[in-house]
Amino acid sequence: MRKEDWDEVDQRNKVFGLRLNSAIPGTCNEGHRLPPGWQDKIYEGGRFFIGKYGIVFVTWWPKDVDLDRICIQAEFKLKTTDGKCIIDIKAGQRVLVGGNVDCDDCNALGFGRLVTINADMLYDEEGSFLVEANLVVEMKPKEADDPSLKVSNLYREEMKSILNDEKSSDVIVTVEDKEFKCHKAVLSARSVVFKNTFAHNTVESATNTIVIKESPAQAVEDMLKYIYSGDVPDDSKSLTFELLHIASMYQLSPIVEACLKNFVEMLDVASCISTFKLVDRYAPQDLNLREKVIMFMKCKAVEVVDEEVWDKLMEKSPDLVKEIVKALARAAKEKHKCEFCVVTYD
Numbered sequence: 267m268r269k270e271d272w273d274e275v276d277q278r279n280k281v282f283g284l285r286l287n288s289a290i291p292g293t294c295n296e297g298h299r300l301p302p303g304w305q306d307k308i309y310e311g312g313r314f315f316i317g318k319y320g321i322v323f324v325t326w327w328p329k330d331v332d333l334d335r336i337c338i339q340a341e342f343k344l345k346t347t348d349g350k351c352i353i354d355i356k357a358g359q360r361v362l363v364g365g366n367v368d369c370d371d372c373n374a375l376g377f378g379r380l381v382t383i384n385a386d387m388l389y390d391e392e393g394s395f396l397v398e399a400n401l402v403v404e405m406k407p408k409e410a411d412d413p414s415l416k417v418s419n420l421y422r423e424e425m426k427s428i429l430n431d432e433k434s435s436d437v438i439v440t441v442e443d444k445e446f447k448c449h450k451a452v453l454s455a456r457s458v459v460f461k462n463t464f465a466h467n468t469v470e471s472a473t474n475t476i477v478i479k480e481s482p483a484q485a486v487e488d489m490l491k492y493i494y495s496g497d498v499p500d501d502s503k504s505l506t507f508e509l510l511h512i513a514s515m516y517q518l519s520p521i522v523e524a525c526l527k528n529f530v531e532m533l534d535v536a537s538c539i540s541t542f543k544l545v546d547r548y549a550p551q552d553l554n555l556r557e558k559v560i561m562f563m564k565c566k567a568v569e570v571v572d573e574e575v576w577d578k579l580m581e582k583s584p585d586l587v588k589e590i591v592k593a594l595a596r597a598a599k600e601k602h603k604c605e606f607c608v609v610t611y612d
Contacts, residue, residue, distance in 0.1 A: 283313050316397060320381060321355055322357070325403060342357070344608060347392075380611070429447075437464075437476065441486045450474075453493060482508050489516065522549065533606075
């Protein structure tokens with residue numbers, strides 16, 4: 267990416283589009299009826315757009331294609347030409363474009379990420395930086411074409427259907443003012459904590475009732491849905507501290523990992539210290555997550571130490587403060603440049 271191209275994007279608040287060399291089978295082509303002004307924007311290979319406030323990969327599909335069957339994985343890299351600074355941006359937002367394109371034959375589908383990009387941190391002496399995209403586009407088979415998929419989906423739906431089934435349930439999970447009718451065998455198979463609870467002479471085993479306190483009903487419901495279906499919530503709003511706590515209590519590692527990863531991806535000055543404490547408490551062995559939070563705090567050190575929670579951390583967790591201060595001291599000796607300097611996640 268050349269500085270003059272980026273400056274034009276920046277000044278006009280537009281995006282810079284790059285066409286793929288390889289066609290994606292099944293996507294729109296010249297034979298489809300395209301709206302005026304879109305003929306040069308829709309390609310069989312899709313298109314990758316980058317601008318000051320975002321990055322996205324877009325593909326165009328005939329309207330008779332079921333977009334729910336299209337799986338897109340998009341990972342982007344911003345790099346200095348010497349390779350010393352590499353910023354990974356994983357697209358996490360599904361983008362559907364339909365009516366606003368006003369296309370007779372096509373719908374647009376893509377994945378992207380809202381970020382503010384500070385390109386000045388990336389330019390080399392010649393005024394350029396590198397942009398890379400790793401793109402995978404797959405079409406999920408229809409159940410009719412893949413018997414194993416049909417069996418798998420049917421099994422999951424049947425398992426989900428027995429949650430709260432009054433006739434077959436043999437234990438009740440109570441939280442706040444809600445009751446969930448569950449099954450000892452299912453809970454025991456999915457959580458060693460539930461298994462040990464039912465295997466011994468406990469109050470829960472004798473009364474066939476599990477009372478969960480200090481957790482909201484929504485978090486418990488999301489946990490139970492995972493136990494019965496295996497589906498980890500993919501909505502960042504559902505990956506809450508409350509869900510993290512209850513999942514850790516019942517040793518459900520996939521949910522714990524998803525919650526912590528979500529917190530780290532949503533880092534800001536106000537939340538970074540609490541996120542660091544959560545990573546230290548729930549996943550002390552995950553050095554990658556830990557290092558990423560420390561990197562953020564090194565980058566935003568001035569703002570972080572002005573936070574009230576920093577004073578509380580110094581008082582209650584001196585060992586963590588010592589670790590952070592050492593990292594800040596090392597950073598002061600280096601010419602600082604990291605992903606949080608270059609991009610701000612919106």
